[in-house]
Amino acid sequence: MAATAVSAAPIFVSRVKETKGRQFYHLGWVSGVCGSVLPWPHKSPYFLSLKGPIRISQRVVSGHRNTQVSAKAGSSSNGIKPARRCIVLDIEGTTTPISFVTDVLFPYARDNVRKHLELTYDTAETQDDIESLRAQVKEDLEKDVVGAVPIPTDGDREEVITSLVANVEAMIKADRKITSLKQLQGHIWRGGFDSNEIEAVVYDDVPEALEKWQAMGLKVYIYSSGSRLAQRLIFGNTNFGDLRNYLCGFFDTSIGNKKETKSYIEIREYLGVDDPSAILFITDVYQEAAAAKAAGLDVMISIRPGNGPLPHNHGFQTINSFSQI
Incomplete structure (x- = not known):
């Protein structure tokens, strides 16, 4: 397969605070390797650092101050x-x-949600998933969404898991495009890919x-x-x-x-x-x-x-x- 050459030009160190990159990460951006080529600062208002994409603004490049470097996509x-x-x-x-999504991924998540929650319940990742789902379900209950059932805040582990399973199954059946569900599904699918149960x-x-x-x-x-x-x-x-x-x-x-x-x-x-x-x-x-x-x-x-x-x-x-x- 063809390989893209890596630029020999130096990569400038960002002067933007590290938290800036994190803000973009949470807004939906995740950098990819893209042929192992980092976007050149002169052509994009973001460049990829080890911390994530950083906005380039009021930076000093080759001894000259650039204000708001941006891509020129051509003239229309x-x-x-x-x-x-x-x-x-x-x-x-x-x-x-x-068919791969409906016949493989969705059924795998549905069939393995309880197992996943039981195995990982005490991890920070799963607790974060539970809190995200709890917030979503609270909103669903206020709107009388079909299939939504309360998730206990002070119940025992089994009660919490049982209520989560019921909500997740209802969400999957309704094919809901909500971040909390997709986040949990991704963590369940990771186990399937890691074990080669899914390709x-x-x-x-x-x-x-x-x-x-x-x-x-x-x-x-x-x-x-x-x-x-x-x-x-x-x-x-x-x-x-x-x-x-x-x-x-x-x-x-x-x-x-x-x-x-x-x-x-x-x-x-x-x-x-x-x-x-x-x-x-x-x-x-x-x-x-x-x-x-x-x-x-x-x-x-x-x-x-x-x-x-x-x-x-x-x-x-x-x-x-x-x-x-």
Whole structure:
């Protein structure tokens, strides 16, 4: 497979406080290796340090002060479309069959939630998962959401686990796209991938396209309702091996709902692209495509076996394979 050369230029030390990077991490950004190439400061308002992406602002570069260094994605003046800079991919129905998610991942999480909670109950990670779910369930109960049952705050361990299992099963059945559920699912799936009980599936055209795009200098990112951990697990354990080297980062619902325009505006800001049409977003869901288009992104809809129907005259370009891009 083609390898991207590593820049010989020096990496500047950030003058921004360490907490800045953590703020972006919690908002939904996670850096990827992206062919082992770190984004060059002159081309992006973030660069990847060992602590995470750092905003570049009012920095001294080569003895000169730069104010708000940002990417130049090309000009769309006079009707000229800017050069494509980044590709953002959905997972389910775009890189991966819907059947893998519905027939493998969801059942595995549902069938193993009790076992996972019993084995890891006293860990800080699981306690954090429980508190996140408790907050969500409290909100659900106030809204009379079907399937929501109270999670005891002072009950014994078994009572807490039993109530959690009931809520998680109801959430999975309803296919809810909520961060607390996705966070727990990712931790359960990690055990399945580690034990080789699960192997992720991507379409045959995906690895070749990722390799081609990397060779072209395009930066590829994932935006999914699944947690960032789940995304890394999927692309790190595919039927074609570990594909994470082709990916530059991961976004999940902590950055926003995938059907809301503001989420794609946030992604554009994080990627540091001035003209949003230089970012191509590919999804199988019409509402996501419409939201991304409203944010100015270039959009294509993925047509794969088993994907849901699209509205008549939806107006988007469609593809059946990444080889068509």
